[in-house]
Amino acid sequence: MDASERVGEVFRESYGKVLSHLLARGFDLLRSEDAVSAAFASALTDWNDATPPNPEAWLCRVALHRVIDIERRERRITPLESLAEAADPTETEDPTMFPDERLRLFFLCTHPAIAPEIQTPLMLQLVLGMSAESMSELFLMPAATLGQRLVRAKRKIRDAQILPELPNPEEFQQRLPSVLQAIYGLYSRDWGTTEPTEAMDLARSLVIASEGDPEAMGLFALLLFCESRRAVVRDVYVPLSQQDPSDWDPEMIKSAEQLLQAAAAHKSPGRFQLEAAIQSAHVQRAFTGLPSYVQIARLYEALIAVAPTTSNRLGHVAATLEANGPEAAHALLTKTQLTEPYLPYEAVCAHVALRLNDLAAARNHAEAARALSKDTKTAAYWAEMIQTIQNP
Amino acid sequence: MKYGLIFYETSAQFSERESESAGQYWGAWSAYIDQLDDAGVLVRGAGAGLQVPGSATTLRATAGELTIQDGPVADTKEQLAGLVVINVPSLDEAMTWAKLAPCTEGGAVEVRPILPDPS
Numbered sequence: 001m002d003a004s005e006r007v008g009e010v011f012r013e014s015y016g017k018v019l020s021h022l023l024a025r026g027f028d029l030l031r032s033e034d035a036v037s038a039a040f041a042s043a044l045t046d047w048n049d050a051t052p053p054n055p056e057a058w059l060c061r062v063a064l065h066r067v068i069d070i071e072r073r074e075r076r077i078t079p080l081e082s083l084a085e086a087a088d089p090t091e092t093e094d095p096t097m098f099p100d101e102r103l104r105l106f107f108l109c110t111h112p113a114i115a116p117e118i119q120t121p122l123m124l125q126l127v128l129g130m131s132a133e134s135m136s137e138l139f140l141m142p143a144a145t146l147g148q149r150l151v152r153a154k155r156k157i158r159d160a161q162i163l164p165e166l167p168n169p170e171e172f173q174q175r176l177p178s179v180l181q182a183i184y185g186l187y188s189r190d191w192g193t194t195e196p197t198e199a200m201d202l203a204r205s206l207v208i209a210s211e212g213d214p215e216a217m218g219l220f221a222l223l224l225f226c227e228s229r230r231a232v233v234r235d236v237y238v239p240l241s242q243q244d245p246s247d248w249d250p251e252m253i254k255s256a257e258q259l260l261q262a263a264a265a266h267k268s269p270g271r272f273q274l275e276a277a278i279q280s281a282h283v284q285r286a287f288t289g290l291p292s293y294v295q296i297a298r299l300y301e302a303l304i305a306v307a308p309t310t311s312n313r314l315g316h317v318a319a320t321l322e323a324n325g326p327e328a329a330h331a332l333l334t335k336t337q338l339t340e341p342y343l344p345y346e347a348v349c350a351h352v353a354l355r356l357n358d359l360a361a362a363r364n365h366a367e368a369a370r371a372l373s374k375d376t377k378t379a380a381y382w383a384e385m386i387q388t389i390q391n392p
Numbered sequence: 393m394k395y396g397l398i399f400y401e402t403s404a405q406f407s408e409r410e411s412e413s414a415g416q417y418w419g420a421w422s423a424y425i426d427q428l429d430d431a432g433v434l435v436r437g438a439g440a441g442l443q444v445p446g447s448a449t450t451l452r453a454t455a456g457e458l459t460i461q462d463g464p465v466a467d468t469k470e471q472l473a474g475l476v477v478i479n480v481p482s483l484d485e486a487m488t489w490a491k492l493a494p495c496t497e498g499g500a501v502e503v504r505p506i507l508p509d510p511s
Contacts, residue, residue, distance in 0.1 A: 113483055113503075160505045161393045163482040 003047045010055045011040055012190075013198055015129030020101040021060045023108075023164045027067050029126075029157050031074075035067035036129075102127065102198075103205050104164040106182055110175040111162050118153050123182045125150055128189075166209060176210065180219050180272060187223055191230065199223065207259075217263035218273030224256035225279035237377040241322075245286030253283055274303040278315070293322035310336065314344045318351070326355035343372040350385070363389045394435060394479050394506035395486040400470035401499040406444050420494040428478060428489060439476035470500050477506060 018039065022032040039062040043055075052058040109123040121139055124130045132147035139146060156162070167175060183206065187199035203220040210216040228249040232238060260276050278299045285291040300316035313336050321329035329352045338345055350365035366389060370382035408417040421441070428434040445464040452459050464471055473495060480486050483503065490501040 111483075113487070160395075160483045160503075161481075163484065165482070165484070167484070 003044055006047060006051050007040060007043045009194075010043070010051075010059070011129060013194065014056045014059060015040075016102055016105060016127035017056055017198075018059045018063050019126060019129075020105040020164070022063055022067050023105060024101040025064070027071070029154050031070045032063075032067055033126075033154075035063045035070060038066045039063035100166075100205055100209065101164075102202060103179070103209055104166060106179045106202075107166055107172075107175060108157065108162065108164040109182075110178045111157075112171075112175075113160065113162060114153050114156065115149075118149050119178060120182065121146060122150060122153050123178075124185075127182070128186070172210065173213075176213060176215065179206065180215060184219060184222075184272070187226070191226065196223075196227070200227065212262065214263040214266040214268050215270040215272050217259045218270060218276045221256040221259040221263065221276040222272055222279060224252045224259070225276060225283065228252035228256065228283075233377075235377070237381040239381075240282060241291075245283070248283070248286060250286075253286070256280070257283075269302070271303065271307045274299055274306070278303070291322075293319050297323045310338065310342065311344060314348045317348050321348075321352055321355060326352050330356060341368070341372055343369055343374075343378075346372060354389070359389055393481060393486075394477055395483070396439075396475050396477055396502075396504045396506055397486070397490050397493065398475045398502040398504060399473045399493060399495045399499070400502065401473040401495045402470055405495055405499050406471070406473070409444070417494075424492060424494055425476065427492070428476065433478045433480050433485075433489065435477040435479055439474065441474035442472060445471040473499070 015036065019032055019036050022035060023029065027035075036059075039059045042062055043059065047055075105126055106123060109119050109126060114122065121132075121135050124135055125132075132150055133143045136143040136146050141149075166172065183199055183202045186202070187196045190196035190199060200223055203216075203223050206216045207213075207220050229240075229243065229247075231249070232243050232247045256276065257280060260273065260280055263273050263276075278296055281296045281299060282291050297316060297319040300312060300319055303312050304316060313332075317329050317332045317336070320332055329348075333349060333352060336345070346365045346369040350362050350369060353359075353362035353365060363386060366382055366385045370379055370386065373379035373382060405417075408414065411417075425434065429436070448464040450461040450463060450465050452461070478486060478489055480489065483505075486503045490496065490503050493501045495501065
């Protein structure tokens with residue numbers, strides 16, 4: 001791996017950590033962004049021979065020096081900032097010890113003084129370093145427009161002095177759902193490619209920062225359930241129903257179950273608790289040999305009531321297929337409207353058609369699923385499925 | 393950090409000034425200003441209350457040609473009623489004070505950062 005590949009990898013994982021490190025020390029948002037970009041640029045040349053032992057600490061140190069330089073050039077250093085200068089981190093200091101700083105960055109982006117429609121793109125940019133170009137498709141907005149709105153939001157944060165602080169308890173509750181959603185998005189992004197340790201750290205800190213909010217515990221439980229099975233699908237795609245429960249990590253499952261129970265004691269169910277409860281029902285197979293699909297289908301009904309997404313509706317169809325048979329599942333599928341091609345939809349249709357013995361339809365949906373597969377593991381799974389349908 | 397708290401009132405709120413409840417109306421405003429002052433956040437002498445919008449005159453010039461209009465700049469549901477300047481560490485604190493203004497319910501308060509001292 002050359003320096004640019006190594007820097008690219010660290011960028012994905014560490015951009016938000018380095019930025020929040022500067023913001024937590026009272027530096028201005030726009031200057032901090034410039035300094036972090038400059039630190040990554042230095043890494044491209046300085047890491048040619050070897051990556052430093054702690055790349056994040058290296059980046060924090062270089063970015064901090066850079067932002068102080070920028071401040072000096074543009075105006076006087078204020079007392080708060082010279083304090084930050086004194087607290088210069090050393091090579092050995094580990095910035096990953098302070099996930100709270102990154103949480104504050106998430107909460108900053110959810111401030112009610114920032115337009116709601118720009119909050120998610122802003123989180124992705126400040127925490128993950130995503131550019132307006134790369135997000136333009138995701139938010140169905142021209143890159144130039146999105147870029148201008150991001151700049152406007154960042155200027156407002158600077159000019160109106162919106163500070164990266166955790167809000168008071170009442171505000172915290174209002175802004176928590178967006179932060180939970182962002183952490184879940186971060187986990188999903190990393191799931192298939194790298195170790196999603198960043199999302200796990202953030203979810204854990206959020207449980208602590210929220211003093212055990214049931215939905216924060218629900219999210220952390222959900223991520224632990226997903227993590228407990230990640231090793232199984234690292235190299236080859238295996239559908240959940242075909243995985244061997246003995247391959248799942250029992251420690252993570254135990255922690256997840258405990259969290260879910262603690263969350264349930266609040267008697268305030270929500271989207272993430274329900275998603276975690278569905279995972280828990282699947283995991284029951286590890287103990288009883290059979291998951292309770294009737295229970296899973298009911299949990300999906302409750303989940304759809306609070307989060308009526310296509311993905312949740314398809315989960316409901318898949319559970320109904322096992323609980324009530326293919327006719328019931330097919331009836332639900334006919335009510336599912338799609339606006340664009342979607343792999344999980346084709347996958348569920350293929351399985352339902354197969355159970356209805358409609359081999360032609362099963363093959364069509366499996367072909368569509370293969371065409372929509374974004375990675376070779378998933379494509380390989382569907383290619384094999386097509387083979388099986390042709391030569392049963 | 394200094395912020396302007398810019399108060400907007402509806403015509404119903406403005407008309408309270410001349411009604412039977414005028415005492416309550418003025419009492420609420422002076423209690424609010426006292427509260428800001430007692431907390432040490434009010435920048436004294438930097439704000440003012442304004443007379444009713446009907447007392448305003450608006451001037452505009454286009455290519456040297458002056459037009460004069462009887463009334464405020466825009467005929468909107470909420471009209472400018474006054475402003476104060478406060479000095480607090482963050483937008484969140486400025487918003488906390490803004491929420492307490494007598495005109496927030498029914499009318500509106502705009503929180504706007506004051507331009508920094510050019511020196």
